[in-house]
Amino acid sequence: xxxxxxxxxxxxxxxxxxxxxxxxxxxxxxxxxxxxxxxxxxxxxxxxxxxxxxxxxxxxxxxxxxxxxxxxxxxxxxxxxxxxxxxxxxxxxxxxxxxxxxxxxxxxxxxxxxxxxxxxxxxxxxxxxxxxxxxxxxxxxxxxxxxxxxxxxxxxxxxxxxxxxxxxxxxxxxxxxxxxxxxxxxxxxxxxxxxxxxxxxxxxxxxxxxxxxxxxxxxxxxxx
Amino acid sequence: xxxxxxxxxxxxxxxxxxxxxxxxxxxxxxxxxxxxxxxxxxxxxxxxxxxxxxxxxxxxxxxxxxxxxxxxxxxxxxxxxxxxxxxxxxxxxxxxxxxxxxxxxxxxxxxxxxxxxxxxxxxxxxxxxxxxxxxxxxxxxxxxxxxxxxxxxxxxxxxxxxxxxxxxxxxxxxxxxxxxxxxxxxxxxxxxxxxxxxxxxxxxxxxxxxxxxxxxxxxxxxxxxxxxxxxxxxxxxxxxxxxxxxxxxxxxxxxxxxxxxxxxxxxxxxxxxxxx
Numbered sequence: 001x002x003x004x005x006x007x008x009x010x011x012x013x014x015x016x017x018x019x020x021x022x023x024x025x026x027x028x029x030x031x032x033x034x035x036x037x038x039x040x041x042x043x044x045x046x047x048x049x050x051x052x053x054x055x056x057x058x059x060x061x062x063x064x065x066x067x068x069x070x071x072x073x074x075x076x077x078x079x080x081x082x083x084x085x086x087x088x089x090x091x092x093x094x095x096x097x098x099x100x101x102x103x104x105x106x107x108x109x110x111x112x113x114x115x116x117x118x119x120x121x122x123x124x125x126x127x128x129x130x131x132x133x134x135x136x137x138x139x140x141x142x143x144x145x146x147x148x149x150x151x152x153x154x155x156x157x158x159x160x161x162x163x164x165x166x167x168x169x170x171x172x173x174x175x176x177x178x179x180x181x182x183x184x185x186x187x188x189x190x191x192x193x194x195x196x197x198x199x200x201x202x203x204x205x206x207x208x209x210x211x212x213x214x215x216x217x218x219x220x221x222x223x224x
Numbered sequence: 225x226x227x228x229x230x231x232x233x234x235x236x237x238x239x240x241x242x243x244x245x246x247x248x249x250x251x252x253x254x255x256x257x258x259x260x261x262x263x264x265x266x267x268x269x270x271x272x273x274x275x276x277x278x279x280x281x282x283x284x285x286x287x288x289x290x291x292x293x294x295x296x297x298x299x300x301x302x303x304x305x306x307x308x309x310x311x312x313x314x315x316x317x318x319x320x321x322x323x324x325x326x327x328x329x330x331x332x333x334x335x336x337x338x339x340x341x342x343x344x345x346x347x348x349x350x351x352x353x354x355x356x357x358x359x360x361x362x363x364x365x366x367x368x369x370x371x372x373x374x375x376x377x378x379x380x381x382x383x384x385x386x387x388x389x390x391x392x393x394x395x396x397x398x399x400x401x402x403x404x405x406x407x408x409x410x411x412x413x414x415x416x417x418x419x420x421x422x423x424x425x426x427x428x429x430x431x432x433x434x435x436x437x438x439x440x441x442x443x444x445x446x447x448x449x450x451x452x453x454x455x456x457x458x459x460x461x462x463x464x465x466x467x468x469x470x471x472x473x474x475x476x477x478x479x480x481x482x483x484x485x486x487x488x489x490x491x492x493x494x495x496x497x498x499x500x
Contacts, residue, residue: 003327004480006366006450011477025346029486056328063274063302071274072300093345111485119346119486126479130461133483139461141484142347144361144454145469145476147435151442151449155369166367170327171418172268174243175368180301189298198302202241202272204327 003169004095004123004207005146008162011125017167017209018104018124020044021095022116029117030091036116037094041085043110044096047103051079052096053206057087061200061210077197084206099211101128109136163216168203177202185217192217225263225270227256231308233283237301238269238309243418244370256308264370264418265314266325274300275307317411320373323395324417342393343423344454349486352391358428358465359391359454362438365419366450373399374413375445376420380406382441383424386434391423428455431468 004019022040024030041052053059060079064071088094098104104122111120122129126143133140149156156162157175164178165171181195190198196213227238227247232255239247239256246262247269249255283305290297299305314322322329343361344353353359362379365371376396383390384406390397401407426434431453442449455465469476 005452005478006363007478008367009477014478021345023342023345025342025349025486028346028349063272065275067274067276067300067303069276069278071276071303072298075300108483111483116485117487119348120483121345121480122483123480124478126466126476126481129479129481133461133481138483138485139459140457140481142344142353142454142456142482143463143465144344144359144452144480145465146478147451147453147469147474147476149367149448149450150439151364151445151447152369153448156448157368162367169366171243171325171366171368172266172272172327174241174245174268176240176242176245177301180240184301190301198300201274201302202268204271 003205005144006149006166006169008149008159008166013163014125016099017212018098018101018122018128019095019207020098020104020107021093021121021123022118023093023121024091024118033091033118034088036118037092038085038088039114039116040094040111040118041081041088041096043114044107045081046110047098047107049081049096049103050099050209050211051200051206052081052084052094053204054084054088054092054094055205056090056092058084058204059200059206060084061197063201077194093205095205095207097207097209099209101132105132105135108132108138112136112138160216160220164199164213167208167213169207170203170205172202172204173199173208182217182220185221192221225258225265225267226310226312227258228308228310229253229255231280231306232256233280233287233306235299235305237299238273238304241269241273241302243268243368262416264325264416265318265322266418267311267322267328270309270311271328273302273304273309276303276305277307278305280306317415320412320415321417324420344482345480346486347456348482348484353425353454353456355456355458356428357425357456358431359423359425360434361452361454362422363419363450363452364422364445365417365447367448369447370416370418371420371447372414372416373408375447376422377406377408377413378444379441379449380408380422382406382437382444383422386437388424388426388434391425394421394423396420396422428464428468431465432472435472
């Protein structure tokens with residue numbers, strides 16, 4: 001899950017960006033994991049995640065392979081989280097993205113009760129994850145800290161574009177596309193919500209946070 | 225990946241989509257084309273773009289007619305109107321590109337998708353990392369630059385010199401011909417991928433030394449590296465690593481926390497008890 005770990009941004013940028021995920025361990029507790037994965041998504045949906053996804057079959061925002069030309073004027077921008085549950089058919093990593101701490105805490109409390117027997121991780125500000133553990137009477141087991149980026153960082157794209165692209169840690173949201181969406185929003189060709197949805201469709205595992213992307217693009221639209 | 229030249233209408237949508245910026249409009253053919261040396265076979269264009277399956281001849285005719293009146297259709301930016309993006313049959317060593325770049329591909333060496341490793345996200349049931357140890361994940365090529373395996377080898381060889389213990393259930397380790405030297409299979413050294421994760425562990429007391437080695441290696445590669453430090457918490461959920469990172473002047477703003485819900489772990493694993 002380093003794909004959710006190394007998100008670019010300062011503390012304030014990351015304050016409303018949490019990913020809760022479950023993953024079976026291969027050969028240990030993966031035998032009957034698919035139905036438990038579905039149970040996780042069903043539980044997560046009660047707390048209104050901004051995205052959910054299954055690394056194998058796709059996320060709540062997904063491309064269509066059978067568009068017709070009217071889509072250029074009447075495109076469906078709504079998420080379809082139930083498709084994630086319906087299409088899930090193999091052992092995988094399943095994630096739910098939230099834009100607020102209270103929803104994460106509520107989900108973790110429910111997962112504790114459900115006792116799925118799958119590993120659960122929170123990716124986000126470490127102190128918030130620890131607070132969540134304490135409030136749910138859990139002891140955190142292991143932690144992986146992001147030390148950020150080093151090396152040839154001068155080759156990276158601009159900071160605002162990185163805020164957007166690094167939300168898909170597998171690298172499926174390209175910098176060129178993120179820059180294009182910023183240009184289109186700035187020019188009024190698309191709304192921030194539409195542009196965020198376009199980008200979210202490329203993130204297969206559903207770790208992209210479209211609410212945060214909309215907020216970033218909203219600032220672009222306002223010239224900030 | 226390739227673009228079917230009989231279908232492409234040069235709308236240019238896929239040019240912006242490609243995370244490696246490997247797709248371009250060939251001015252000679254006036255069609256989109258793929259720079260195969262830069263393409264990492266991530267399938268983002270093929271899988272991520274929506275498809276319309278329009279008739280290419282009709283689309284070109286309409287575009288030309290609109291151009292006569294200096295009009296331009298404003299299409300959806302994530303659509304290939306004629307489904308021209310076509311996967312190639314990959315052979316070794318090019319197969320390694322897809323294995324490390326396409327999130328839906330499963331690594332043969334570990335049976336795990338994504339970047340092919342569970343890291344500490346299942347540590348509550350695998351006990352992969354014990355008390356007194358730190359695990360490190362060094363992801364090369366992220367975010368958005370990609371990496372060639374000769375750069376990966378520079379880092380694995382530097383880490384082997386530093387006497388780290390490479391994680392066995394990791395796809396990069398499986399590509400090593402000699403873990404003592406960190407040498408990789410020579411077939412793949414010029415192959416480019418989206419990113420790879422080198423994974424190893426060391427005694428926690430060694431963390432400052434290992435971070436120093438990584439800082440040096442970061443200056444010797446042509447891409448970026450994202451470093452993660454993993455630790456098994458004590459019975460109270462605490463860890464000394466946060467203080468150690470602060471001593472190294474590392475500000476941590478993001479982490480992933482394993483909640484220990486896989487199943488209770490009655491006896492905390494230690495490095496020594498696991499024979500490390």
